[in-house]
Amino acid sequence: MSEQKRSWFQRLKDGLKKSTSAISDGITGIFTKAKLDADTLDDLEDLLITSDLGVGVAAKLTEVLSKDRFDKEITGEEVKEILSSEIEKILTPVAKPLTPSPEHKPHVILMAGVNGAGKTTTIGKLAKKYKGEGKSVMLAAGDTFRAAAVEQLQVWGERTGVPVVTKEIGSDAAALAFEALDRAVREKVDVLLIDTAGRLQNREELMDELAKVVRVIGKKLDGAPHDTVIVLDATTGQNAVHQVEVFQKMAKITGIIMTKLDGSARGGVLVACAEKFGLPVHAIGVGESIEDLQPFDPKEFARTLVGAE
Amino acid sequence: MFDSLSDRLSGIFDGLTRRGALKESDVSAAMREVRVALLEADVALPVVKDFIKKVTEKAVGQEVLKSVTPGQQVVKIVNDELVGMLGSEASTINTAGVPPVAILMVGLQGSGKTTTTAKIAKRLTEKDKKKVLMASLDVRRPAAQEQLKVLGEQIGVKTLPIITGQMPVDIAKRAMDSAKLQGFDVVMLDTAGRLHVDQSLMAEVVAVRDTTQPLETLLVADSLTGQDAVNVAKEFDAQVGITGVALTRMDGDGRGGAALSMRAVTGKPIKLAGTGEKMDALEDFHPERVASRILGMGDVVSLVEKAAETIEQEDAEKMAKKMAKGEFDLDDLRTQLQQMSKLGGMKGVLNMLPGIGKMKSALNQSGVDDKVFKRQEAIICSMTKTERKKPQLINASRKKRIAAGAGVGVPEVNKLLKMHMQMAKMMKKMSKMGKGGRMPGLPGGMGGMLGGGGLPGGGLPPGFDKLLK
Numbered sequence: 001m002s003e004q005k006r007s008w009f010q011r012l013k014d015g016l017k018k019s020t021s022a023i024s025d026g027i028t029g030i031f032t033k034a035k036l037d038a039d040t041l042d043d044l045e046d047l048l049i050t051s052d053l054g055v056g057v058a059a060k061l062t063e064v065l066s067k068d069r070f071d072k073e074i075t076g077e078e079v080k081e082i083l084s085s086e087i088e089k090i091l092t093p094v095a096k097p098l099t100p101s102p103e104h105k106p107h108v109i110l111m112a113g114v115n116g117a118g119k120t121t122t123i124g125k126l127a128k129k130y131k132g133e134g135k136s137v138m139l140a141a142g143d144t145f146r147a148a149a150v151e152q153l154q155v156w157g158e159r160t161g162v163p164v165v166t167k168e169i170g171s172d173a174a175a176l177a178f179e180a181l182d183r184a185v186r187e188k189v190d191v192l193l194i195d196t197a198g199r200l201q202n203r204e205e206l207m208d209e210l211a212k213v214v215r216v217i218g219k220k221l222d223g224a225p226h227d228t229v230i231v232l233d234a235t236t237g238q239n240a241v242h243q244v245e246v247f248q249k250m251a252k253i254t255g256i257i258m259t260k261l262d263g264s265a266r267g268g269v270l271v272a273c274a275e276k277f278g279l280p281v282h283a284i285g286v287g288e289s290i291e292d293l294q295p296f297d298p299k300e301f302a303r304t305l306v307g308a309e
Numbered sequence: 310m311f312d313s314l315s316d317r318l319s320g321i322f323d324g325l326t327r328r329g330a331l332k333e334s335d336v337s338a339a340m341r342e343v344r345v346a347l348l349e350a351d352v353a354l355p356v357v358k359d360f361i362k363k364v365t366e367k368a369v370g371q372e373v374l375k376s377v378t379p380g381q382q383v384v385k386i387v388n389d390e391l392v393g394m395l396g397s398e399a400s401t402i403n404t405a406g407v408p409p410v411a412i413l414m415v416g417l418q419g420s421g422k423t424t425t426t427a428k429i430a431k432r433l434t435e436k437d438k439k440k441v442l443m444a445s446l447d448v449r450r451p452a453a454q455e456q457l458k459v460l461g462e463q464i465g466v467k468t469l470p471i472i473t474g475q476m477p478v479d480i481a482k483r484a485m486d487s488a489k490l491q492g493f494d495v496v497m498l499d500t501a502g503r504l505h506v507d508q509s510l511m512a513e514v515v516a517v518r519d520t521t522q523p524l525e526t527l528l529v530a531d532s533l534t535g536q537d538a539v540n541v542a543k544e545f546d547a548q549v550g551i552t553g554v555a556l557t558r559m560d561g562d563g564r565g566g567a568a569l570s571m572r573a574v575t576g577k578p579i580k581l582a583g584t585g586e587k588m589d590a591l592e593d594f595h596p597e598r599v600a601s602r603i604l605g606m607g608d609v610v611s612l613v614e615k616a617a618e619t620i621e622q623e624d625a626e627k628m629a630k631k632m633a634k635g636e637f638d639l640d641d642l643r644t645q646l647q648q649m650s651k652l653g654g655m656k657g658v659l660n661m662l663p664g665i666g667k668m669k670s671a672l673n674q675s676g677v678d679d680k681v682f683k684r685q686e687a688i689i690c691s692m693t694k695t696e697r698k699k700p701q702l703i704n705a706s707r708k709k710r711i712a713a714g715a716g717v718g719v720p721e722v723n724k725l726l727k728m729h730m731q732m733a734k735m736m737k738k739m740s741k742m743g744k745g746g747r748m749p750g751l752p753g754g755m756g757g758m759l760g761g762g763g764l765p766g767g768g769l770p771p772g773f774d775k776l777l778k
Contacts, residue, residue, distance in 0.1 A: 118419060152451045200560060201562070233419060239564070
């Protein structure tokens, strides 16, 4: 962590490299044999599965390879190229930065997700980013459940020099969101970032509560929340698909941010999500520092995922 | 928690059980499905491969040929193998050392360390009567130390006073020293979340370990973790040396393959399961139960235990006697409804039962919820004693009164009466069939158990499916 500043690209690459060296080595290993046969395809499918792409997507990608390359000579590099371009094809339509519109006063962004995904940290990073762009930013500590969640966001407020609207623990999250929005409108803030408590998507009462927060915000300001973002932990496996599904249904999720891509988890489930839901992927988190939230680059993500140079 | 996997596997083995002798091709067909199911359940690939190999070896060959029903034999082999993978018996937190005993909590960011730390502290304090001190060594995440302090206040467990700017190893030292001085039995050390690939932070936690010599080093891991679970578990074990795993978010609807993966690669037991945000939502991890749930045999043990806790013995006996005679009045129906809600509502019960995964999703879609039971109970409560004993007395004007009393419409009263009649009929039939009586739609032994009185009055009443319509 004490390393000098690296470009975001380098950071992402370093982060993803840890995750991809295995898959890349694997691909190279498989294709020393050179001829593309059924066993090789099986092995390839397995490798894709180990990066959390999911059985479905993995099968589909291997299918593409087998279609016109079966029984032909092929090098490891070629395989990587084909795979990465296929993955890129899936990801490109969904890459879309989270850009607050100046027409909205304020532009309201609601953060949701399961416990421990990194919502609060992501908000802190976004606050810093928007502040740096010269926008006025306000934070709402909507996690009124977890102990010290409010304090956690307050620290981010201090770090970024941004006001934080709070209420005591145990108060109604929707009421807090309402108050914050009210204040943001009065103070003509550009961006309001609303945090929410982590919740598992199978907890109906909590999902209802989130739906209520969304409703209340919409009543107060037409068209708000303008963005409702689900934060996904890259470590999560196939359950992430279900998380997006339920959060989309209950809270009308409009986009995804994936965190913790600096570990050895490969975040391949993002490909499955992109394919299934077509929701915009706004950014990825590659570390704990404030500048570690990076734009989502589909080409880079795809290439690093399969270990193409 | 592991429904989807259990649904899937039970589907596969339904196919198997219906066949006669089991051939090698049958096994490999089933194993292909098992493989996909396990992978979709996020069990790590190497673990899946190993598992499939072992099971196939055991399933194909004499063991199977000798068996009466090959399908059952395979289920048994898969189950045994799963239990073996998950750890053959329950294992709990070890505090048997010279006090103060240190328990070190480690894991990735956001896996639930702080919450789990507090849950374990609460359990050790209340159940094991230990004097526990908690200390947060998390100097990285904003307000992490405050979080533990607040949780400590909530659960009535002391936390080490926070000194801003102190480094983790020094905090750990201070915690051990003050625990010694103040006569604490256990020191729970909550650490910052860290990546296993972050060498400097891993070195820090190793330093804490060397300073405090913990009796337990628990890896706190998210049960929703994907393929990376093997790397996380392997690395934490290799670098820090863990004594066990605490799996969090077991109340989620993840398929929980991480449990299998982590156990398989580290060989360390899964000691605890976090099942909710409340401070007492912490359970022992029972490999057999989880394995049988994975296999779609349902969490029978849990259900029986829970039923035993919930249902008064006398009530149960009375009910069993009545059921044996084929009597079933509205009071009995009410008792059933009440017991059902005590067992955690319809979903709670369904979760513990095998082979009703499909019914459950139908249930979710139809939007029927436990409020139905509440309303039905209210209807019965609006009846007079005599009406409850003799439902045939209930005429149109009585129905009106009952409906008004319960705040529902007459059709709902009719529906309940009809349901009761069907259930009573079924009960009578069953008492005639004696012990052989089985619930339709439930696999063998389980159905017999519920219907035949093995679980007196506590399980699903016969005709339960009528409730869903």
